[in-house]
Amino acid sequence: MASKSYRALVVVLKKTKLREKDLIVTMLDENGMLRQAVAKGARRPGGSFAARLELFSVVDGWFVEGRSLDVVTDAKFAEGYSAHQFGLEQAACASAVAELVSAVAQEGLVHERLFDMTTLALETIASSNPDVAVAICVADLLKTLAMVGFRPSFDTCVSCGRRIDWENAPSRMRLSIADGGVVCEQCGSVPDAVIVDANTIVWARTMLSRTFAEMADDPPDVSISFSLLQFIRQWVQAHVGKNLKSVDYLLVCGLF
Ligand SMILES: [Zn+2]
Numbered sequence: 001m002a003s004k005s006y007r008a009l010v011v012v013l014k015k016t017k018l019r020e021k022d023l024i025v026t027m028l029d030e031n032g033m034l035r036q037a038v039a040k041g042a043r044r045p046g047g048s049f050a051a052r053l054e055l056f057s058v059v060d061g062w063f064v065e066g067r068s069l070d071v072v073t074d075a076k077f078a079e080g081y082s083a084h085q086f087g088l089e090q091a092a093c094a095s096a097v098a099e100l101v102s103a104v105a106q107e108g109l110v111h112e113r114l115f116d117m118t119t120l121a122l123e124t125i126a127s128s129n130p131d132v133a134v135a136i137c138v139a140d141l142l143k144t145l146a147m148v149g150f151r152p153s154f155d156t157c158v159s160c161g162r163r164i165d166w167e168n169a170p171s172r173m174r175l176s177i178a179d180g181g182v183v184c185e186q187c188g189s190v191p192d193a194v195i196v197d198a199n200t201i202v203w204a205r206t207m208l209s210r211t212f213a214e215m216a217d218d219p220p221d222v223s224i225s226f227s228l229l230q231f232i233r234q235w236v237q238a239h240v241g242k243n244l245k246s247v248d249y250l251l252v253c254g255l256f
Pocket residue numbers: 157158159160161162183184185186187
């Protein structure tokens with residue numbers, strides 16, 4: 001029986017070495033589904049189409065179904081998407097975007113806006129200075145979590161359901177990672193709640209509602225982005241069950 005072949009528009013999220021000359025490529029397709037395929041001979045010097053399977057780039061790929069993994073048979077840079085050059089800081093931010101997407105997207109599960117959001121975030125990160133890039137990265141991580149059903153509750157208290165009055169909120173607020181979000185003043189003593197700067201949560205809410213272009217025009221101070229990265233790291237650990245190595249790297253790399 002002939003193997004079935006197909007074409008897919010994908011963004012490259014990860015490349016893992018396989019044997020001496022091959023790669024496993026992890027990708028997100030335009031329906032928001034995760035795909036993995038083997039690129040045979042991709043690690044050979046001058047290896048044909050392998051150069052076009054550049055990390056974070058959008059690729060028009062041709063695949064053949066395999067017994068365990070599909071095989072990439074050809075790839076070219078997709079029309080309408082530019083190939084980006086990522087600086088060191090921008091690459092670190094893009095890695096966090098790609099790692100979270102790889103952790104939450106699934107094979108065969110459609111997430112309609114995930115591809116557009118991810119490619120736009122990567123494009124914006126590539127063309128931004130480091131402070132803006134990290135803000136776009138944080139905004140994308142929060143939006144991705146919200147899109148796949150792990151949106152933190154910033155508007156109502158996770159303990160009593162009371163609406164949080166952000167206009168008149170105290171400067172420090174309690175947040176419970178385990179319970180899923182902000183705890184109001186009246187419920188203050190939830191056991192695992194941590195105290196956070198209210199301004200940081202206000203920024204998280206802003207990031208969830210703004211476009212990447214709006215974020216790039218008016219980014220928060222880099223210290224706010226890093227407080228949110230700390231929060232996201234713990235949030236993903238608790239709710240997705242995954243340690244985001246690239247977020248750990250952003251937190252310790254000293255590039256920003
Ligand atoms: Zn409450």
